[in-house]
Amino acid sequence: MDKIIEKKRFSTKKILMLTGGLLLAVLMGYGYKLSLNKVYKADADKLTISKVKYGDFEDVxxxxxxxxxxxxxxxxxxxxxxxxxxxxxxxxxxxxxxxxxxIANPNALSNYTSSETSIIEQINQLRKVRLDLEQNQRVMAQDMMVIENTLRTAGRKYKIDSALFLNKVITREEFNTSSQDYEYNKGRKAILKQAVKQENQSRTMQLQQIDVSVTRMNESLETIRKNIENMTIKAPVSGRLSxxxxxxxxxxxxxxxxxxxxxxxxxxxxxxxxxxxxxxxxxxxxxxxxxxxxxxxxxxxxxxxxxxxxxxxxxxxxxxxxxxxxxxxxxxxxxxxLSDNSKSLLLAQGQFFQSTGGSWVFVLKDGKAQKRNVKIGRKNYLYYEIMEGLQKDEEVITSSYDQFNQYDIVEVSK
Structure with missing residues:
Protein backbone atom coordinates (compact mmCIF):
# COMPACT_ATOMS: atom_id res chain seq x y z
CA MET A 1 0.00 0.00 0.00
CA ASP A 2 1.34 3.43 -0.96
CA LYS A 3 2.22 5.86 1.96
CA ILE A 4 1.20 9.51 1.68
CA ILE A 5 4.21 11.82 2.11
CA GLU A 6 3.37 15.26 3.61
CA LYS A 7 4.60 18.23 1.64
CA LYS A 8 7.02 20.49 3.60
CA ARG A 9 5.72 24.04 4.33
CA PHE A 10 9.09 25.75 3.64
CA SER A 11 11.39 24.14 1.16
CA THR A 12 15.11 24.83 1.08
CA LYS A 13 14.61 26.88 -2.05
CA LYS A 14 12.02 29.11 -0.39
CA ILE A 15 14.19 29.63 2.70
CA LEU A 16 17.11 30.72 0.52
CA MET A 17 14.87 33.08 -1.41
CA LEU A 18 13.47 34.67 1.78
CA THR A 19 16.92 35.04 3.32
CA GLY A 20 18.23 36.69 0.17
CA GLY A 21 15.27 39.05 0.01
CA LEU A 22 15.68 40.07 3.64
CA LEU A 23 19.41 40.69 3.17
CA LEU A 24 18.69 42.78 0.10
CA ALA A 25 16.13 44.87 2.03
CA VAL A 26 18.63 45.49 4.84
CA LEU A 27 21.30 46.53 2.36
CA MET A 28 18.88 48.82 0.58
CA GLY A 29 17.75 50.36 3.89
CA TYR A 30 21.34 50.96 4.96
CA GLY A 31 22.13 52.49 1.61
CA TYR A 32 19.08 54.75 1.87
CA LYS A 33 20.13 55.81 5.33
CA LEU A 34 23.62 56.63 4.08
CA SER A 35 22.07 58.65 1.30
CA LEU A 36 20.22 60.76 3.91
CA ASN A 37 23.47 61.80 5.62
CA LYS A 38 24.12 65.20 4.12
CA VAL A 39 27.77 66.09 3.78
CA TYR A 40 29.14 69.65 3.81
CA LYS A 41 32.67 70.40 2.72
CA ALA A 42 34.46 73.21 4.50
CA ASP A 43 37.97 74.68 4.56
CA ALA A 44 39.76 74.42 7.87
CA ASP A 45 40.92 78.03 7.50
CA LYS A 46 37.28 79.19 7.67
CA LEU A 47 36.48 77.27 10.83
CA THR A 48 37.46 77.66 14.45
CA ILE A 49 38.38 74.30 15.94
CA SER A 50 38.89 74.03 19.69
CA LYS A 51 40.20 71.19 21.80
CA VAL A 52 38.38 70.06 24.94
CA LYS A 53 40.50 70.78 28.02
CA TYR A 54 40.38 69.69 31.63
CA GLY A 55 41.22 72.35 34.19
CA ASP A 56 39.96 74.99 36.62
CA PHE A 57 36.63 76.50 35.66
CA GLU A 58 36.68 80.11 36.77
CA ASP A 59 33.01 80.90 37.52
CA VAL A 60 33.12 84.58 36.63
CA ILE A 103 7.89 127.19 36.31
CA ALA A 104 4.87 129.25 35.19
CA ASN A 105 1.35 127.93 35.76
CA PRO A 106 -1.26 130.77 35.74
CA ASN A 107 -4.20 128.49 36.59
CA ALA A 108 -2.47 126.95 39.58
CA LEU A 109 -1.27 130.37 40.75
CA SER A 110 -4.82 131.75 40.50
CA ASN A 111 -6.19 128.82 42.50
CA TYR A 112 -3.51 129.24 45.15
CA THR A 113 -4.25 132.97 45.43
CA SER A 114 -7.99 132.38 45.78
CA SER A 115 -7.43 129.70 48.39
CA GLU A 116 -5.04 131.96 50.27
CA THR A 117 -7.60 134.80 50.35
CA SER A 118 -10.38 132.45 51.50
CA ILE A 119 -8.25 131.00 54.29
CA ILE A 120 -7.21 134.46 55.50
CA GLU A 121 -10.90 135.48 55.65
CA GLN A 122 -11.74 132.37 57.68
CA ILE A 123 -8.86 133.04 60.07
CA ASN A 124 -10.08 136.61 60.55
CA GLN A 125 -13.61 135.35 61.28
CA LEU A 126 -12.30 132.93 63.88
CA ARG A 127 -10.26 135.69 65.48
CA LYS A 128 -13.42 137.83 65.66
CA VAL A 129 -15.23 134.95 67.38
CA ARG A 130 -12.36 134.77 69.86
CA LEU A 131 -12.64 138.51 70.55
CA ASP A 132 -16.42 138.19 71.03
CA LEU A 133 -15.91 135.37 73.51
CA GLU A 134 -13.33 137.40 75.42
CA GLN A 135 -15.66 140.44 75.39
CA ASN A 136 -18.53 138.32 76.70
CA GLN A 137 -16.26 137.06 79.47
CA ARG A 138 -15.46 140.62 80.52
CA VAL A 139 -19.16 141.60 80.51
CA MET A 140 -20.06 138.63 82.71
CA ALA A 141 -17.17 139.46 85.03
CA GLN A 142 -18.47 143.03 85.35
CA ASP A 143 -21.99 141.74 86.01
CA MET A 144 -20.61 139.50 88.72
CA MET A 145 -18.83 142.47 90.32
CA VAL A 146 -22.06 144.51 90.31
CA ILE A 147 -24.08 141.67 91.83
CA GLU A 148 -21.45 140.99 94.50
CA ASN A 149 -21.37 144.67 95.40
CA THR A 150 -25.18 144.84 95.55
CA LEU A 151 -25.25 141.64 97.64
CA ARG A 152 -22.75 143.06 100.11
CA THR A 153 -24.84 146.22 100.48
CA ALA A 154 -28.03 144.20 100.90
CA GLY A 155 -26.28 141.91 103.37
CA ARG A 156 -25.14 144.80 105.55
CA LYS A 157 -28.62 146.36 105.53
CA TYR A 158 -30.20 142.97 106.34
CA LYS A 159 -27.81 142.52 109.27
CA ILE A 160 -28.52 145.97 110.66
CA ASP A 161 -32.28 145.66 110.13
CA SER A 162 -32.25 142.28 111.88
CA ALA A 163 -30.80 143.90 115.02
CA LEU A 164 -33.16 146.84 114.80
CA PHE A 165 -36.17 144.57 114.37
CA LEU A 166 -35.19 142.51 117.42
CA ASN A 167 -35.06 145.76 119.40
CA LYS A 168 -38.36 146.79 117.87
CA VAL A 169 -36.85 149.91 116.35
CA ILE A 170 -38.23 149.13 112.85
CA THR A 171 -41.41 147.52 111.71
CA ARG A 172 -41.71 143.97 110.36
CA GLU A 173 -42.52 145.33 106.90
CA GLU A 174 -39.24 147.24 106.79
CA PHE A 175 -37.39 144.14 107.99
CA ASN A 176 -39.13 141.92 105.40
CA THR A 177 -38.17 144.32 102.63
CA SER A 178 -34.53 144.19 103.70
CA SER A 179 -34.64 140.40 103.99
CA GLN A 180 -36.22 139.92 100.54
CA ASP A 181 -33.71 142.23 98.94
CA TYR A 182 -30.85 140.27 100.46
CA GLU A 183 -32.22 136.87 99.40
CA TYR A 184 -32.95 138.19 95.91
CA ASN A 185 -29.37 139.37 95.34
CA LYS A 186 -28.06 136.20 96.88
CA GLY A 187 -30.07 134.17 94.37
CA ARG A 188 -28.95 136.40 91.48
CA LYS A 189 -25.33 135.74 92.39
CA ALA A 190 -25.86 131.99 92.51
CA ILE A 191 -27.55 131.99 89.10
CA LEU A 192 -24.89 134.21 87.55
CA LYS A 193 -22.14 132.12 89.10
CA GLN A 194 -23.58 128.97 87.48
CA ALA A 195 -23.93 130.82 84.16
CA VAL A 196 -20.32 132.01 84.39
CA LYS A 197 -19.16 128.45 85.08
CA GLN A 198 -21.03 127.06 82.05
CA GLU A 199 -19.89 129.95 79.92
CA ASN A 200 -16.26 129.37 80.93
CA GLN A 201 -16.50 125.65 80.00
CA SER A 202 -18.10 126.46 76.65
CA ARG A 203 -15.63 129.25 75.97
CA THR A 204 -12.67 126.98 76.77
CA MET A 205 -13.87 124.34 74.28
CA GLN A 206 -14.58 126.95 71.61
CA LEU A 207 -11.17 128.57 72.10
CA GLN A 208 -9.47 125.18 71.78
CA GLN A 209 -11.39 124.46 68.57
CA ILE A 210 -10.56 127.92 67.27
CA ASP A 211 -6.86 127.39 68.05
CA VAL A 212 -6.85 124.01 66.25
CA SER A 213 -8.69 125.46 63.24
CA VAL A 214 -6.41 128.48 63.03
CA THR A 215 -3.33 126.24 63.30
CA ARG A 216 -4.56 124.03 60.46
CA MET A 217 -5.48 127.02 58.35
CA ASN A 218 -2.06 128.54 58.93
CA GLU A 219 -0.49 125.22 57.90
CA SER A 220 -2.62 125.19 54.74
CA LEU A 221 -1.67 128.80 54.14
CA GLU A 222 2.00 127.92 54.57
CA THR A 223 1.62 125.00 52.12
CA ILE A 224 -0.02 127.26 49.54
CA ARG A 225 2.71 129.86 49.91
CA LYS A 226 5.34 127.13 49.71
CA ASN A 227 3.74 125.77 46.52
CA ILE A 228 3.84 129.25 45.03
CA GLU A 229 7.46 129.56 46.11
CA ASN A 230 8.21 126.07 44.70
CA MET A 231 7.44 127.29 41.22
CA THR A 232 11.01 128.47 41.46
CA ILE A 233 12.84 125.13 41.48
CA LYS A 234 15.85 125.07 43.80
CA ALA A 235 18.65 122.58 44.29
CA PRO A 236 17.62 120.09 47.03
CA VAL A 237 21.28 119.21 47.79
CA SER A 238 24.74 120.39 46.91
CA GLY A 239 26.50 118.72 43.98
CA ARG A 240 26.87 118.72 40.20
CA LEU A 241 23.82 119.21 37.97
CA SER A 242 23.33 116.51 35.30
CA LEU A 338 29.76 83.88 40.93
CA SER A 339 31.30 80.92 42.81
CA ASP A 340 34.62 79.27 43.66
CA ASN A 341 36.78 77.60 40.99
CA SER A 342 36.23 73.91 40.25
CA LYS A 343 37.83 71.23 38.03
CA SER A 344 35.84 70.59 34.86
CA LEU A 345 35.99 69.76 31.16
CA LEU A 346 36.23 73.07 29.29
CA LEU A 347 35.24 74.05 25.76
CA ALA A 348 36.09 77.46 24.37
CA GLN A 349 33.15 79.78 23.77
CA GLY A 350 32.08 80.29 20.18
CA GLN A 351 29.24 81.23 17.88
CA PHE A 352 28.11 77.59 17.56
CA PHE A 353 26.04 78.16 20.71
CA GLN A 354 23.71 80.52 18.85
CA SER A 355 22.91 77.77 16.32
CA THR A 356 22.49 74.81 18.67
CA GLY A 357 21.62 76.34 22.05
CA GLY A 358 24.41 74.16 23.45
CA SER A 359 22.46 70.92 22.92
CA TRP A 360 24.83 69.45 20.27
CA VAL A 361 28.16 70.13 18.54
CA PHE A 362 30.18 68.94 15.55
CA VAL A 363 33.02 66.70 16.85
CA LEU A 364 36.00 66.43 14.47
CA LYS A 365 37.88 63.19 13.92
CA ASP A 366 40.05 62.17 10.97
CA GLY A 367 38.93 65.10 8.88
CA LYS A 368 35.22 64.51 9.42
CA ALA A 369 32.99 66.27 11.95
CA GLN A 370 29.78 64.59 13.07
CA LYS A 371 26.93 65.78 15.26
CA ARG A 372 26.97 64.75 18.88
CA ASN A 373 24.58 65.60 21.68
CA VAL A 374 26.22 67.32 24.67
CA LYS A 375 25.21 68.84 27.97
CA ILE A 376 26.64 72.26 28.84
CA GLY A 377 26.62 73.62 32.38
CA ARG A 378 27.95 76.99 33.42
CA LYS A 379 29.80 79.45 31.22
CA ASN A 380 32.27 82.25 31.80
CA TYR A 381 33.86 84.80 29.51
CA LEU A 382 36.18 82.14 28.00
CA TYR A 383 34.73 78.66 28.39
CA TYR A 384 31.65 76.48 28.64
CA GLU A 385 31.60 73.82 31.33
CA ILE A 386 30.99 70.40 29.68
CA MET A 387 28.87 68.06 31.76
CA GLU A 388 28.27 65.22 29.26
CA GLY A 389 29.06 64.17 25.69
CA LEU A 390 32.74 65.09 25.25
CA GLN A 391 36.12 63.81 26.36
CA LYS A 392 39.41 65.51 27.02
CA ASP A 393 41.43 66.37 23.88
CA GLU A 394 38.51 65.85 21.48
CA GLU A 395 38.26 68.54 18.82
CA VAL A 396 35.07 70.53 18.31
CA ILE A 397 34.05 73.09 15.70
CA THR A 398 33.21 76.18 17.80
CA SER A 399 32.66 78.75 15.04
CA SER A 400 29.21 79.49 13.61
CA TYR A 401 27.11 76.60 12.25
CA ASP A 402 24.83 78.86 10.23
CA GLN A 403 26.18 77.54 6.91
CA PHE A 404 25.90 73.81 7.72
CA ASN A 405 23.64 73.28 10.74
CA GLN A 406 21.26 71.26 8.50
CA TYR A 407 24.05 68.85 7.51
CA ASP A 408 24.98 65.63 9.33
CA ILE A 409 28.67 65.51 8.41
CA VAL A 410 31.20 68.23 7.77
CA GLU A 411 34.29 67.23 5.81
CA VAL A 412 37.14 69.51 6.77
CA SER A 413 39.90 69.99 4.22
CA LYS A 414 43.19 71.64 5.01
Missing amino acids: VLLNASVVPLTSVIVSSPEGGTVAEIFTENGASVVKGTPLLR SYDPVIGKSYTANEMLGKIDVMQGYKLQAGVDEYYINRVKEGQSANCEFNGKTYRLTVRKVIPEVTAGQFQVELVFEGKSPDELRRGLSLQVKLT
Missing part, protein backbone atom coordinates in the same frame (compact mmCIF):
# COMPACT_ATOMS: atom_id res chain seq x y z
CA VAL A 61 31.41 86.91 34.20
CA LEU A 62 32.93 89.98 32.56
CA LEU A 63 30.88 93.17 32.73
CA ASN A 64 31.26 96.50 31.02
CA ALA A 65 30.43 98.91 33.82
CA SER A 66 29.90 102.66 33.81
CA VAL A 67 31.07 104.99 36.55
CA VAL A 68 28.19 106.85 38.21
CA PRO A 69 28.04 108.93 41.40
CA LEU A 70 27.43 107.02 44.61
CA THR A 71 24.37 109.20 45.30
CA SER A 72 22.17 111.11 42.87
CA VAL A 73 19.11 113.17 43.80
CA ILE A 74 16.32 113.71 41.29
CA VAL A 75 15.17 117.29 40.72
CA SER A 76 11.46 117.63 39.96
CA SER A 77 8.68 120.19 40.19
CA PRO A 78 5.74 119.45 42.53
CA GLU A 79 3.59 121.55 40.20
CA GLY A 80 3.31 121.15 36.43
CA GLY A 81 3.78 124.07 34.07
CA THR A 82 6.02 125.63 31.44
CA VAL A 83 9.58 126.85 31.86
CA ALA A 84 9.55 130.63 32.29
CA GLU A 85 13.16 131.30 33.37
CA ILE A 86 16.37 129.28 33.50
CA PHE A 87 19.03 130.26 36.03
CA THR A 88 21.56 127.38 35.79
CA GLU A 89 23.10 125.23 33.07
CA ASN A 90 23.75 121.49 32.89
CA GLY A 91 27.03 120.43 34.51
CA ALA A 92 27.15 123.39 36.89
CA SER A 93 28.16 122.90 40.52
CA VAL A 94 25.36 124.05 42.80
CA VAL A 95 24.81 124.36 46.53
CA LYS A 96 21.62 123.51 48.33
CA GLY A 97 18.97 126.18 47.70
CA THR A 98 20.45 127.47 44.43
CA PRO A 99 17.62 128.55 42.04
CA LEU A 100 17.64 126.37 38.92
CA LEU A 101 14.57 127.50 36.96
CA ARG A 102 11.09 128.97 37.36
CA SER A 243 20.65 115.24 32.88
CA TYR A 244 19.35 118.82 32.88
CA ASP A 245 18.11 120.26 29.59
CA PRO A 246 15.18 122.66 30.10
CA VAL A 247 14.07 125.01 27.31
CA ILE A 248 12.02 128.18 27.71
CA GLY A 249 8.40 127.27 27.03
CA LYS A 250 8.91 123.52 27.54
CA SER A 251 6.08 121.91 29.50
CA TYR A 252 6.53 119.56 32.44
CA THR A 253 3.92 117.55 34.32
CA ALA A 254 3.79 117.46 38.11
CA ASN A 255 6.71 115.48 39.62
CA GLU A 256 8.34 114.95 36.21
CA MET A 257 12.13 114.72 36.41
CA LEU A 258 13.88 117.95 35.41
CA GLY A 259 17.40 116.71 36.09
CA LYS A 260 19.64 115.13 38.69
CA ILE A 261 22.20 116.40 41.16
CA ASP A 262 25.18 114.12 41.65
CA VAL A 263 26.43 114.31 45.23
CA MET A 264 30.21 114.32 44.91
CA GLN A 265 30.96 111.89 47.72
CA GLY A 266 32.36 108.94 45.78
CA TYR A 267 31.41 106.70 42.88
CA LYS A 268 29.85 103.33 42.17
CA LEU A 269 29.69 101.16 39.05
CA GLN A 270 26.56 100.25 37.12
CA ALA A 271 26.53 97.39 34.64
CA GLY A 272 24.16 95.36 32.49
CA VAL A 273 24.29 91.58 32.91
CA ASP A 274 23.01 89.00 30.42
CA GLU A 275 19.68 87.56 31.55
CA TYR A 276 21.32 84.08 31.44
CA TYR A 277 22.80 84.92 34.87
CA ILE A 278 19.66 86.38 36.47
CA ASN A 279 19.32 83.52 38.98
CA ARG A 280 23.00 83.48 39.82
CA VAL A 281 23.85 87.09 40.54
CA LYS A 282 23.20 87.98 44.19
CA GLU A 283 23.79 90.95 46.45
CA GLY A 284 27.04 90.66 48.37
CA GLN A 285 29.00 88.82 45.64
CA SER A 286 32.59 89.91 45.06
CA ALA A 287 34.08 91.47 41.96
CA ASN A 288 37.23 93.29 40.91
CA CYS A 289 38.39 95.74 38.27
CA GLU A 290 41.61 97.35 37.16
CA PHE A 291 42.11 101.11 36.95
CA ASN A 292 45.37 102.95 36.31
CA GLY A 293 47.34 99.76 36.85
CA LYS A 294 45.76 98.92 40.21
CA THR A 295 43.21 96.25 41.10
CA TYR A 296 40.21 97.28 43.17
CA ARG A 297 37.75 95.02 44.94
CA LEU A 298 34.02 95.63 44.66
CA THR A 299 30.80 94.22 46.09
CA VAL A 300 27.40 93.83 44.43
CA ARG A 301 25.17 96.23 46.39
CA LYS A 302 21.96 96.06 44.37
CA VAL A 303 20.44 93.74 41.77
CA ILE A 304 17.63 95.20 39.65
CA PRO A 305 15.82 92.14 38.22
CA GLU A 306 13.82 93.88 35.48
CA VAL A 307 15.07 92.59 32.12
CA THR A 308 15.38 95.08 29.26
CA ALA A 309 16.85 94.16 25.88
CA GLY A 310 18.08 90.86 27.32
CA GLN A 311 19.90 92.40 30.29
CA PHE A 312 19.28 93.29 33.92
CA GLN A 313 21.19 95.90 35.92
CA VAL A 314 23.50 95.60 38.92
CA GLU A 315 25.20 98.21 41.10
CA LEU A 316 28.66 97.60 42.54
CA VAL A 317 30.43 99.62 45.22
CA PHE A 318 34.12 99.82 46.02
CA GLU A 319 35.37 98.10 49.14
CA GLY A 320 36.93 101.15 50.71
CA LYS A 321 37.57 104.49 49.03
CA SER A 322 36.99 104.73 45.30
CA PRO A 323 39.92 105.91 43.09
CA ASP A 324 40.37 109.68 43.09
CA GLU A 325 40.79 109.79 39.31
CA LEU A 326 37.36 108.32 38.56
CA ARG A 327 34.95 110.48 36.64
CA ARG A 328 31.30 110.03 35.73
CA GLY A 329 30.83 108.25 32.41
CA LEU A 330 34.11 106.28 32.40
CA SER A 331 33.82 102.61 31.41
CA LEU A 332 35.56 99.85 33.34
CA GLN A 333 35.72 96.11 32.78
CA VAL A 334 34.60 94.25 35.88
CA LYS A 335 35.16 90.59 36.65
CA LEU A 336 32.23 89.36 38.78
CA THR A 337 32.84 86.13 40.73
